[in-house]
Amino acid sequence: MGLKTGNFPPVDLETFLQEPLRHRVKTLALHWVEYGFGSAAMIPLTYIVKMAVLWLFVGSIIITSTSGVGWFWEIGTWWNQPIVYQKLIIWTMLIEAIGVAGSWGPGAGKFKPMTGGILFWARPGTIRLRPWAWLPGTNGDRRTGFDVALYLGFLASLAVALVLPGTVTPSLHAVLPDNTSGLVPVWPVAAAIVFLMLTGVRDKTIFLAARGEQYLPALVFFATLGFTDMIIGLKLLLVIVWVGAAVSKMNAHFVNVIPPMLSNTPFWPPKWFKRSMYRSFPSDIRPSRLAHFMAHVMGTVVELGAPLVLLFSTNQWVTFAALVLMVGFCFFIVSTFPLAVPLEWNLLFAVGAAVLFLGFPAWGGFAITDFSSPWLLAGIVAAMLFFPILGNLRPDKVSFLPSLRQYAGNWASALWTFTPGAEKKLDAIIRPTGNQVDQLQQLGYPFEVAEITMQQTIAWRSMHSQGRGLYSVLYETLPDLETRTVREGEFACNSIIGFNFGDGHLHNEDLIRAIQARCHFAPGEFVVVWVESQPIHKKTQEYKVIDAALGVIQRGTWLVSDAVAAQPWLPDGPIPLDVTWRAALQPPVTATNAHGIPAIKADAAVGELAEESRR
Template sequence: MGFLAPKLPPRFDVLMWYLNMRAERLKPLVKHWAEYGIGMPWGMYVLYWVKLAGYVAGGLAFIQLTPGIGSVTDIANWWWQPVVLQKAVLWTLGFEVLGLGCGFGPLTARFVPPVGGPLYFARPGTIRQPPWGGKLPLTGGDTRTWVDALLYVGLLFSIGYALLCPADYQCNGLNGPVHMLNPHLMIPIVVLIPLLGLRDKTVFLAARPEHFWFATAAMLLPFLDTVAVIKLLTVFIWLGAATSKLNRMFPFVIQVMLSNSPVMPRFLKRRLYRDFPDDVLPSGFTRLIAYAAAAVEFGAPLVLLLSSSSTVTTIAALVMIAFHLQILTAMPIGVPLEWNVFMLFSAAWLFLGHPDQYVITAQHPWCLGVFGLPVLLLIAWGNLRPDQVSFLLSMRYYAGNWSTSMWLFERSGIDKVNRHATHYGGFIKNQLKIIYGEQIAEWLAHKIQTFRLMHHHGRALFALLPRANRGHEDAVLVEGEVVAGSLLGWNFGDGHLHREQLIESLHRRCRFEPGELRVVLLEARPIDSDRQWYRLVDAATGQFEQGYVLVSDLVNLQPWEYAELPVHVIRASARRAG
């Protein structure tokens, strides 16, 4: 195993392994994941740490360009200034919308090239997905135009311009005047993000609007209001994420994430499983970690919101900093590394740098309702109706309860995509063949499927494959996240990007024959239900089956036992044949 070689199991014969049926191919990969994670070479992890260092260095560079800011060696005397938070928000927003943050690189099945972002968002002719199917005026169609590209470039320019501006706007603080960026600089950004979102929800979600759009909009307010609103928003992010973890699925996420950690020793990884290697359901140790994580994410933010003691506030802030540092070291799939760095910076800046500014010290208390109520409504509705709200907008981060999909292509269907759909690099196997050749590319492509199978909902997706296509063993199976990443230029766990709307857009370009592309769509579980609804769709003829599976069944199955899952069919048509 070298610096660029993947971590294959010992004495592993790729050719003999591939001759097995899918369940038998995936079983050893599940056990391999338990000890080695996705199996990426060390060079891939180094790439992420270099990128993370570039993110920190870039942010510091823009802050240093602000007149009046001291040198980096004097950081203790200026890190708490208002402009530092403002430029950190804007820099992180720009980093994300460029595709350099979440959704970047090998840990999101993006190898060649490792970034999507502007390759798609600034290129007319690529697929865009307007919300609500383009029913709103001036949003129809599914092809990116020059107008869309110019709006995107305009957003990047607005962010860049604000990052280069001085902090020449004086405002009242608790202890005298403070200097900030002029609020007028935020207006183009606050306007352009929703405009882009009305044309394409992919760009909108890539900008992480549930955090950075709200934070940028808060910077239109006076300083005391800005701090109060961003403090409230940060606490709501933690509480929303914690609420979504109150389920039986989160321990599976802990398993998958920690098993992929490059720093966790193998003997501890094995303890995450009930009786490794024969029983890989979550152990008591894993459930304890899951419950503790949810308790921390509930308790410490509430303390930060309500505490009037500087000592207690400091302890709670340090707890949340440690919480995000742990996520960083785990290198989770989707790699929200820069976002986690921003969160630990936010905890320090907001609660350690400004401990005497509380939410109630807002200069205009009405702003707390204007910003807070929409966030609370998104969290509540997203948990009750996850089919209608992105898991990002409802802050259901890393809880294991996401909308997902699996796409079944015939070889002729893959050929049509390659000929008629604008995309870079192709699906994961085509990208990996350039680096590793056919056999290793096949193995690594299966590791992406293994990631899905190890979550509870992966059992449902694979159990539904025979219902979607009786010849599924011979079809080309592609994870919906990989499809979105290749065709849309960005993917970060949101199944809303790769469901019927994308299927229809691809069919308009490729004109699939019946059976050439079939898709299993699985919705997230509502917080008040045990059901996860599914749909089976043929790209040429439409939906042909609908039903549900029960989470209580899913969480008791070994990953390779998915064929035993009870499936509850509500509606089916004759189009299932094929």
């Protein structure tokens, strides 16, 4: 990997795209093992510069210059000032909501421009996705001037909270009588809460992009709790996020996350270590025993145990040891530059752990037992656990982010397929960008290079458990699959709504309906296979086949154990599927697959069936 030269797959550009899909997936998955996306060094360096300059340097100048805590380089005078940490949370939330933190740049499929976020959400006419269809006042999927005003009001409230000087409150003075910098004023924080809630019920994308499931509780603590309770509440927030994520990783999916994530790490480890994550490269690239150890011992056990030690320990050295583990855990994730690149979020949690558990230690009056009311404490814990518990039991009801399943491998996911030329119809959507293959060509890459680059993402999906199931559904239901363009749903979604962080709920049938209303695909032109996360108490995942023109046309399940056991390119054929429902007026069937399931074939007669169904 050079500064400007990446490790592109060693394929024949003239013939590779004509090869069978299974062969292309295998070739690109094997290349991923050693090189990941193969990006030039300047790509991860761009992220490092962004973190260092925007989040750290600019953020520290703004925070310290508006808080009365000394110059930004005098870290010893302000590192544990409560207003500094408050403003660091607000600053991180602000840049997330603008779209220049997570889900930014090439690692999130944003090539030109590299920013989504505000370019989409401050523009009337773009697509918005309401979280609850039953809620009055949220009808429609078109962003209006009112939506833009709510979004900009949210950003303005955060900015005001960021730049206003602090206010010394009675609860702060009682605990820290010498503190003169105070705490963030309540009124702009309260305004930000209101604007975020109003924006979120009209567009879940913005709420999730602002990481509302984690930063909103922090804002509520700022606005409602006394000083000591606020500090303890922030500690609880960090611990619950980490422990919730650890619990969600106790599944058969997570081990499949570690090998491709380490393979995509740009500066380390060496190639031999990347290969060691797989059973027997290149013949078998399922996770090795070492990958299982990395996932469930270095990952799950640490993420579960160390935060609980931080929360309950009253010993300085034990606390420090647990802190080192969690800070190292966060920096390890940053070092891998995972797709969707949630880098600033991990840095914030690393800094937050140091500030909260060392700056305001349990032995200094900030233990969980020092909370003012056990009933209020219990209520806060119950409120923060509600969505993680519901989301693991009913993942169809809760996004995987509020469910705290980030990077657990248990994701709602999708693959999009287009008949030849049909993908261009997406250009009818109002948005500040184009399809990713077109973005790459605008940067000067030939079509073949751009197309193969995007096909690397579908190979990456195949390396995860749900990818094997999605490909199985494609092979079983689309006899013309070899002629279709296949896209990774998460990446494609990013070019439509400006954000995605692995959340399949952002590109389920709600988004497909919004796309169809603008692009008017004919039946069969745009077919999506989509799968829900696995509920914690079940052994199966539920999938759907969605025709943009006809809606959901098939439902079924597969066993997670079958998906985990398969090779990414399915050399033994599709995994078994259990079709539980099929639309009564489905497209004409001309063949059955190897399991006797009727295969879908889209042709002119489908339109007649769709019209008959509407009548």
